[in-house]
Amino acid sequence: MPNIFDFKLVFTQIPKLLSYLPVTLEITVLSMFFGLLLGLILAIVKIKRLPFFTQVVSIFVSFTRGTPILVQLYLTYYGIPIFLRYYNYYNETNYNLNSIPSLFFVLVTFSLNEAAYNSESIRAAIQSIEKGQIEAAHSLGMTFFQVLRRIIIPEAFVVALPTLGNALISLLKGTSLAFVCSVVEITAQGKILAGANYRYFEVYVSLAIIYWVMTIIIEQFIKFVEKKVIIPD
Amino acid sequence: MIEINGLSKKFKKNVVLDNIDLKIEKGDVVAIIGPSGAGKSTFLRCINLLEEADTGTIKIDDLQVDVNKKTKKDLINLRQSTAMVFQQFNLFRRKTALENVMEGLVVVKNIPKNKAEEIALVQLQKVGLAERVHYYPKQLSGGQQQRVAIARALAMSPKILLFDEPTSALDPELVGEVLDTIKATALEGNTMIIVSHEMNFVKKVANRVLFLYNGKIIEDGTPQEVFGNPKNERTKEFISKLAYSIAPEYQI
Ligand SMILES: Nc1ncnc2c1ncn2[C@@H]1O[C@H](COP(=O)(O)OP(=O)(O)OP(=O)(O)O)[C@@H](O)[C@H]1O
């Protein structure tokens, strides 16, 4: 029987792919972290209706939601060096364009993208908190940042948890596009392996298994956290 | 001593507080009564700056704040000198009774956790909730929640306590326990302003009653004076209507 589909290879090459899992996870975790932080800031700008900044945030969110992540990756990958060249030219500085690690472009793009999406979920979550608790905190003499840290964020986190969990899963899968900035994570590594042995189908099956398992782990983790934060009746 | 001068507040064109002056001595228990929409809540909320008045000064002991020239520090200081008990309790939902009472002590007053816990436990015991300190708000009855809120306010040792209809959101059978707690608080010598529709309670606990109407204090006297012999027509009308209302009885 001809070896049309190399079933064994699907599993034997998984370890070779997994050696790049740390890159995938690094992009996912760091982008989520910065995406949450920046998302919170954007949400606060919108809630406080800061003049000018609110408009800037609206345009940023609209742009990010209205363009494919693949295009955004190319925009930062080619855009940041062009920007730096102009900067060098006008300020007579000499920043080395080649010294920027490829991972940087990927992290910037994914963090900004996450921030845009998360800002909307965080804003909705914050606005769903009943005002009374916030007033009570203010009446005790807490400052805005104390109220934010002690009352608003813990409450909003619980409300936003399912949405943020879904965002994390999409992000994990989205990192497979990092190759366009020549970052090698598991998908890019898969392409490299297949380029050598021409077993493309096998490698994508292996990748599918890895992403699927990772997604299930994240889902279980979110479920676990959801159970943890619930207050029994 | 608390002194409020020229306090005014408009919402758009709606004048809610009209140039109010009020002086309260230490230990006074002042009740504010008046029809719905008179500005009672707004008045309390302007005192601790939850609502921003348009003009006026608020003086609590040595701290004098002009609402138009207040700094961030004034705001925090004034809020620390006052404590508010809300109609809807407004407990922190994700914190236990104990944590609710400790929150201001730890975060605002920077009291070490173990000391704050001691203070909080004493206050919770005083309001009769020693057994419930580790319960979350939603695991408590309305009356218990409001008593936690009172403990939270008292723990901050404010110079004045502000109660905004503390029993209006409660089932009738739970009103008594909260009124008892407020009465005990008054008997301890705390200075307080209470907005309440519980007239029998007001008569017995307050030593001064204000009738607020259209943003003005139009009657000011002892409970006997205001209820027994009101000077203003509006007050007379309000009080005679009350006589027919079925306000829950409160027995002491
Ligand atoms: N945030 C606000 N924006 C606009 N108008 C407001 C606001 N808060 C209160 N008002 C108006 O101010 C007036 C006084 O309201 P306030 O809540 O102080 O009355 P109250 O005496 O406490 O009445 P009640 O007995 O019903 O609680 C009302 O006409 C109310 O509609």
Ligand SMILES: [Mg+2]
């Ligand atoms: Mg009111």
